[in-house]
Amino acid sequence: MELIRVSDVQKTYKTGTVALYDFNLSIKKGEFVFVIGASGSGKSTLIKMLYREEKPDKGSIIIGGINVAKLKNRKVYVLRRKLGVVFQDFKLLPKLTVYENVAFAMEVLGYDKKEIRKRVLELVGLKNKVRQYPDQLSGGEQQRVVIARAIVNKPKLLICDEPTGNLDPDTSMEIMKVLEQINAMGTTIIMATHDRDIVDKMKKRVVILDHGRLARDIEKGGYYNERA
Numbered sequence: 001m002e003l004i005r006v007s008d009v010q011k012t013y014k015t016g017t018v019a020l021y022d023f024n025l026s027i028k029k030g031e032f033v034f035v036i037g038a039s040g041s042g043k044s045t046l047i048k049m050l051y052r053e054e055k056p057d058k059g060s061i062i063i064g065g066i067n068v069a070k071l072k073n074r075k076v077y078v079l080r081r082k083l084g085v086v087f088q089d090f091k092l093l094p095k096l097t098v099y100e101n102v103a104f105a106m107e108v109l110g111y112d113k114k115e116i117r118k119r120v121l122e123l124v125g126l127k128n129k130v131r132q133y134p135d136q137l138s139g140g141e142q143q144r145v146v147i148a149r150a151i152v153n154k155p156k157l158l159i160c161d162e163p164t165g166n167l168d169p170d171t172s173m174e175i176m177k178v179l180e181q182i183n184a185m186g187t188t189i190i191m192a193t194h195d196r197d198i199v200d201k202m203k204k205r206v207v208i209l210d211h212g213r214l215a216r217d218i219e220k221g222g223y224y225n226e227r228a
């Protein structure tokens with residue numbers, strides 16, 4: 001079943017830069033998709049349009065039946081509830097504990113402490129650090145908290161923009177294992193990255209952007225090895 005359909009999308013910034021041309025992409029429910037390409041090829045623009053931080057000038061973006069391109073500002077929450085977002089820079093609240101950082105995101109929905117601890121913090125391997133503050137954690141642990149916060153609402157889609165950008169190779173692979181587990185539980189994952197090692201090791205679908213166009217779409221990638 002299709003979760004994301006990007007059809008004939010064009011995005012021109014106010015500066016006149018065309019970041020995406022005639023862009024088409026279909027992602028099925030449950031897939032794990034890497035988005036790669038040189039700096040400036042349009043990866044962030046594509047990612048931002050998926051969570052409606054940017055809007056296309058032309059074309060449509062349908063996610064789980066929602067026409068994201070046409071979504072009114074006051075309805076953006078309907079989309080955001082269905083997805084989680086993880087960035088390179090951790091953006092945790094420094095004065096809140098691990099537990100509070102995760103619970104804060106979803107407090108209004110009334111998940112109880114035990115559930116958050118068990119379902120989310122255990123999954124990302126942070127069960128024993130719930131009372132620590134972000135500055136008492138390593139970079140990898142902080143990113144786990146961010147992931148926990150992103151999945152606490154059981155999103156259908158997890159969008160990751162360079163989630164391992166600030167981490168060393170071993171820590172990056174640990175984060176990838178967490179993401180793989182989340183994917184195995186049914187969450188679709190789309191991840192923009194520069195990390196060749198990760199893309200090669202994970203053997204997932206790889207979408208390659210080049211100057212705002214979809215250059216290649218490789219099922220079960222290993223793109224860099226293939227070229228070597």
Ligand code: ADP
Nearest residue numbers: 013015017019038039040041042043044045046
């Ligand atoms: P990537 O994530 O692959 O590095 P981006 O999507 O950030 O690529 O950028 C694609 C192109 O759009 C680049 O030429 C970039 O300079 C331009 N661009 C990105 N964001 C903006 C913006 N807010 N305003 C103007 N141009 C932008």
